[in-house]
Amino acid sequence: MKTLKKVLFAAATLAFFGTGAQAQQIDGKAIFEANCKACHSITEDVVGPALKDVDKRHDQKWINSFVKNSQKMVQAGDKQAVALFEKFNKVPMPSFESSLKDEDIEAVVAYIKTESEAPVTVAATPPTTPADPKNATPTEVKSSFDLKSLPATVFLVLLIGVFLFALVVLFLVMTFISMLPVLGSYYNRPENAHLPMAKLVGLLRGDSKAIVGEHKDVLIEDHSYDGIHEFDNDLPPWWKYSFYATIIFGIVYLLHYHVFETGKLQTAEYNVEMEQAALLSANEISDPNAVTNYKVLTDAPAIESGKTIFAQNCAACHGKEGEGTVGPNLTDEYWLHGGDVNDIFKTIKFGVTSKGMVAWDKKLSKDQTLQVASYILSLQGTKPANAKAPQGEKYEPKK
Template structure:
């Protein structure tokens, strides 16, 4: 009996410590993943690097260990899978973790990824349908803008419909009366004393006489103006052509006075500048607009810089180095910048990313205050000259005075 109890206790201890070890491995794997991999990888989505879901099924552990430790060594050796990944993801080299991670660390990360891959997908939250507002109470969770005839009281709505109907009826009657009177008006304006009146031309045009627009054809040949059987007649230009020409002259004079003499109108360049300023003002309140202008100031408080340092270590160090010396990403401690060295430029780059260069957009992971804190911390690294600093990239930034 005592022997049986000892065996049961031993089995329980083995089971307990085995479970504890597995749990510790999972926790360690998650911590290592978030500290070293999260900046460039996601479990389910491609970011800078590929999605890692089911990576244990696609690659064997030995290959994963070698790739994580030094991916470029495998690319240079001609490993087909390594070269394919390098080409697919814009030839952005993966940082070397040869001196930072051991095989056990990488295996713990793979175990964590395996656990996450097998976890059931989160159910998508469907927003409840919106309830239209009650026209009587004005309540509801849907706000509508604009004028709605249906919201008018019944007697006003019926009155407007009747007024529109009567107006349309009057217009129709007037048109029919005028058309019926055209023959009488035509006989009146055909009299010799009235033929040169402007109204005579209008009435004639309404009756289908186009002489006032296209002109009158004259069968008068110009002498010595016949060539190869083609004869030139002595006809005036059509009135419509002359009227159009006169209109262009008037328009040209008005345009010259308006834009170049009195300067009452803006030229295209000035209009463009005004429209761009208006667009900037309109988009300033839209946090998701990459063109929105910001006017942040560098944070100098010790607490803000320390918070920025923590955010940097968790999210940026994998690509830019622990001291900002640059690895996959550029050196952040010199005076040269690829996308501007002002705090607003750095804020914009961090928030919206530069996908073509492998820079992740952090707007969904970091809030505005966190991005400003890490931007200010990065600027605090200027001139620190860390060891193994990457060569300068981009243009030298000159602060505005």
């Protein structure tokens, strides 16, 4: 009987403490999701660092102080606090000194510790069943020409043919070179000197007149200055032909672009490319430059849903009433990234990583993002207490 009482007492004690520990984990998870999830993840850096194994990197006392007022520790010169502040773009962590107690922070750390020690689940790939050879579809074989795959006799005949062709070309070249003196004597005659073939033969024999022209070395009278003499020499043919080519090109360009207008000038090409880019962007949902034409939601259920999502995800950085803490004030007329509902929608969806704004496209649906954007616009002019100073440019609605 005594043994039974001891067993029951031990079981009750274990159940009591186990339930308490589980309650602490549940409370820690709830506190984490309400206050920390917007800027932190267990395994990945977001606005702030990944929190996995944070209990191994810092002691509990340091964590409590940092969560309550991180900027106080930074200003005091704490090396770890300063290093975190510098690493994450000097985005200050909101102060939780008035909202979280030591017990709450310890519960969050306990939850993070549990999540850090949890085994990583890997999705199991279903086993592949061997395919039935009778039903298997033949795979497409890409044909490609390979000399090594040719039969030896064909390869040998091909090699002999290439060799004979090279011999014939070499024979013709040598014959032409050997005949250059005869051709030179023929084309050097005055009646043949103007022929194009005469210039080609002369060029092959080393006469460069066809390219650089002929130097007459005729001194122009009264054209000597400071020991510099001017000769009456023709321009090199290569220069003259290039100049003629530019004249022809200029005429064709003028007719093509300015007379017949069959070609687009740079401004027209730019406008066409921008229109094409806008069309492509409009079809790409994940493109921040995609054109959107959302309208502000005004019905009460949508605004209430946006308010709930805002409180869960945005209040940590923008304040419960949109007054601004780490992030800017959302209740005035000044905006950093545009005050239209489409601008706010894109800012929420894609974030601004350089300013510490998280991208919510993977966590919020399109409808939820539009609800939050509409709720933010409903806060205009509410003038909450302790509102942050205006930032950005004043937004003027388009009429």
